[in-house]
Amino acid sequence: MELFTLPRQQALGKVWLVGAGPGDVELLTLKAYRILKKADVVLYDALVSDEIMALVPADAEKIAVGKRAGKHSAAQDEINQLLVTKAYTRQNVVRLKGGDPFIFGRGGEELETLVEAGVAFEVVPGITAASGTSAYAGIPLTHREHAQGVTFITGHCKLESRPTDWSSYANSQNTLVIYMGILNAGTIQQGLINAGRAASTPVAIVSKATTANQRSVIGTLGELEQLAASPELKMPALMIIGEVVGLATSLNWFNPDEANLSVEETLAVTNQV
Structure with missing residues (x-):
């Protein structure tokens, strides 16, 4: 029909x-x-x-x-x-x-x-969210010394009923960005570790990225499920997994308290375009 x-x-x-x-x-x-x-x-x-x-x-x-x-x-x-x-x-x-x-x-x-x-x-x-989030969190998705590639996947599907080939994402020289993965953080954590990705791999979860409400929690893959339960995180949130996350502290430039124009300021600026 x-x-x-x-x-x-x-x-x-x-x-x-x-x-x-x-x-x-x-x-x-x-x-x-x-x-x-x-x-x-x-x-x-x-x-x-x-x-x-x-x-x-x-x-x-x-x-x-x-x-x-x-x-x-x-x-x-x-x-x-x-x-x-x-x-x-x-x-x-x-x-x-x-x-x-x-x-x-x-x-x-x-x-x-x-x-x-x-x-x-x-x-x-x-x-896209991956590019904006990583830039505002001070995390380069690729880096000659840490990551030679980057992969975007969604964690929103019912992972337990639709098994993911986690071995495809276990390469330590590749950055993994996961959209909509908060509710399946435990499954993602276990899947990657079982596939050989080190539990010590740095991870970041960034919520409300590029806005005045941006918040980041940083830890390791072995702590991913715990990090995803942080009360600081509000949807939407993105996970970044890989050695490049270790650069976040030194490369972080964004101050949410000083971020974003008001609606009135935005209209004033864009009307001049």
């Missing part, structure tokens, strides 16, 4: 798949800012900051379709349906996602639906 019935007429509008970046409104790209300012409707995720949403025109329709672990959220099929429906009734439809829409953002799935429906679209990449 078809998920939706397509109207016979040509779609009126275009869908813009826009990455909102990791949180700091100043990390939004110029193109993303321009597209947001002319949006007629915005379907946005829970991870998009209030400062970025403040850039959306006041008369634009705003639809929250965020996905958060343990909380009710719109099903992906519903989001797909909304994108098609809005494209037939509005000129500029913006699908706004935290980070980058093509890195654990289901952007590809949504575009497949638009292709099937014959809806025009364009992708505006954003700074």
